[in-house]
Amino acid sequence: MARFYAPSTIFIDEIDSLCSRRGSDSEHEASRRVKSELLVQMDGLGSATDEPSKVVMVLAATNFPWDIDEALRRRLEKRIYIPLPTQEGREALLAISLRDVRRDESLDLRHVAKRLDGYSGADITNVCRDASMMSMRRKIAGLKPEQIKQLAKEELDLPVTMEDFMEALAKCNKSVSKGDIQKYLAWMAEFGSS
Structure with missing residues (x-):
């Protein structure tokens, strides 16, 4: 074919x-x-x-x-x-992953990209996904399903913040070790x- x-x-x-x-x-x-x-x-x-x-x-x-x-x-x-993404590459991956996500004006993608040194592209996508869900998770924590259904969409569509990223980074680890990189090289x- x-x-x-x-x-x-x-x-x-x-x-x-x-x-x-x-x-x-x-x-x-x-x-x-x-x-x-x-x-x-x-x-x-x-x-x-x-x-x-x-x-x-x-x-x-x-x-x-x-x-x-x-x-x-x-x-x-x-x-x-x-190789793993550079600082510039990580910033671009963050921008791509967050293009449809509301961002808090205090969110510094350059700082987040520095913290993501050693993360793969897939790892960065996972961190972004987790960070973008943090505010909603906090909003619905402890609520019953019926209470969650009654929330207005605007109440759940909150901008992703620096705090959300720091929390996501604490939960999402790198998937590539320095030993792995040496093996590739x-x-x-x-x-x-x-």
């Missing part, structure tokens, strides 16, 4: 779950066949045509590059490590592409 619509891109997320190392005792035969077929199809993509307009690119993502089958790793010519030193 991708060849028919070429030029096209096939994106495979969590490629490690589909193509982990072959040959383990726990590997099911059906899983081995799927991996083999994927490898054969990927080989066919490069040789299908020499026309630039008929290129099919395979783009894959993983959080566990060391679990990818060696044969697949060889077929994925460029291996790029995307070591893998990239051995197998990465520039």
